[in-house]
Amino acid sequence: MPGICTKAVLASLDRVNHAWGGNGRAEVGRCPGMELRMREGHHGTGPGTITPDGCAVELYARLTAGTEPDIIAAAVPVGAHILELGCGAGRVTRPLLERGFTVTAVDESPEMLRRVRGARTICSPIEDLDLGETFDVVMLASFLVHTGDAEVRRGLLRTCARHVAQDGCVLIQREGADYHVNLPRERVDPAGYTVRVLSAEPVGDGVNAVHTEYVFPDVTWTQTFRSRPMTTEQFEEALAEADLKVDRYLTKDRMWARAAREGAH
Secondary structure, eight states, X not given: OOOOSHHHHHHHXXXXXXXXXXXXXXXXXXXXXXXXXXXXXXXXXXXXXXXXXXOBHHHHHHOOOTTHHHHHHHHSOTXXXXXXXXXXXXXXHHHHHHTTOEEEEEESOHHHHTTOOSSEEEESXXXXXXXXXXXXXXXXXXTGGGBSOHHHHHHHHHHHHHHEXXXXXXXXXXXXXXXXXXXXXXXXXXXXXXXXXXXXXXXXXXXXXXXXXXXXXXXXXXXXXXXXXXXXXXXXXXXXXXXXEEEEESSTTSOEEEEEETTOO
C-alpha cells in the first residue's frame, strides 16, 4: 500500500482531541498535494475518483450497509468506541453512529473521508496506523483481511492488535467459502442496484484477481482487486501471528468473527 499521510497523522496526534468541528468531526492528515498511486493489480472504472485499491468514491457513497450494522451492534457493548479501519465513504459508519456508538473512522483516501459525517476521521494507510490509544472495538471489514499481499495482511492485523483495549474485541469480516467459485454470480440489492462477481483468476502464490461490476440504473462501475482465499484454519493462523484469537463467529457462514488479544479473557 502506498504510504500517505503518516507524518501528518503522527504530527497531529497531540491535537486530535481538540480538533472537533461543528459537525462532530476531526480531520487528521489530509496531506494536500500528495498523489496516491494505484496498487499493483488493482483498478476500477466509472465516473468519479478511483482510490488506490480500485474503489470508486461515487460508487461507495451509493452502496447500502445491509445487515452489517446489526451484526456489529449485537456483538459489542452499547455505546462502545469503535475504531473503523477502512471506513470508505461511511457506508457502515453512519448506521453505527445512529445506533449510539462513537466512531473513529480511518481510510487512506481523503476523497472517501470527505463523505464521512459525525465521526472523527483519520487519513492513513491502515498498516501504518499507530494512534497511541486503544478502543473498545476495532473493526476490519470489507474482506480486507484477504488482501493478496501477505505482509500487508500482517500489518493490518498488527494494527488491530495494537489498538484494541485489553478487554476489548476485534471484529473481522471474511469472504464467504464460495466467494471465488461458482462464478459469475450476481445479487440484486433492495436499493435497486446489481452486484456481479464476474471472475476470480489465479495470479500466483494463492492469490486471485477478482473482477466485480456494480450496475445502477444510470451508471456502471467496475473494480478489480487481488484477494487471497483463506480457510478457517488459515484465517485463525493469521490472527495468531498478531497475538489475536477468535472468541466466536458471529454468523452461521463464519463471515464475521470476533477476536481478542491472546490471554485477554
